Amino acid sequence: MNPYLEIIVRSSAVYLFMVVALRLFGKKELSQLNTADVILILLISNSVQNAMVGSDTSLLGGISAALVLFIINYVLKKLMYRFKKLNDLVQDKPEILIHNGKTEYKTLAKLGITSDEMEEAIREHGVEYYKDVKLAMLEIDGNISIISGEGYLKQSHHKRRTHKTLS
Known part of the structure; x- marks a missing residue:
C-alpha cells in the first residue's frame, strides 16, 4: 500500500x-x-x-x-x-438545569453538577436566588447559561469546572 x-x-x-x-x-x-x-x-x-x-x-x-x-x-x-x-x-444536547425557579435535581445529579457549582453560576450571572432564575441551561460546550426573570439580562460566562477530587 x-x-x-x-x-x-x-x-x-x-x-x-x-x-x-x-x-x-x-x-x-x-x-x-x-x-x-x-x-x-x-x-x-x-x-x-x-x-x-x-x-x-x-x-x-x-x-x-x-x-x-x-x-x-x-x-x-x-x-x-x-x-x-x-x-x-x-454532539450532546443542552440540558435544562432550572426552569422557572424550579431546580431539575435529577438532571443535576445525572450531569454531576453540585449545588455549589450551580450557586456559583447563578451568582456569576448576577442572580441572587434560585427562584429568580427563569432558565438555566448546561450548553453543549459545557457552559452554564442563565436567564433571569428580571427586565435586564447580564451576559457572563460560567465554564463548569471539575472538582479536584474528581480528576
Missing part, C-alpha cells in the same frame, strides 16, 4: 476513534481543562501518533497526518450541519 494512503487510513481511523471516545466519556468536561485533562490529552496524542504515521517519522508524513485530520474535521462539521441525525449522534 502507498505509504501516504496508509497514513490517510490510519489518521482517519484514529480520528473516528477519538470522536467516539469523546462521545462515550463525555465532552462536557472539555469546557475547562484541569491539569489531569491536559496530561491525558498530551498522552493520548503521543500514543496515537505512531498509529497514524506508522514508521514514517518524516516531516511530510507528519504534515500528511495533520492535513488528513483537518480535512476530516472540516467534512465532519459540514456533515453534522447538514444531517441532524449525525449531529445528534456526535
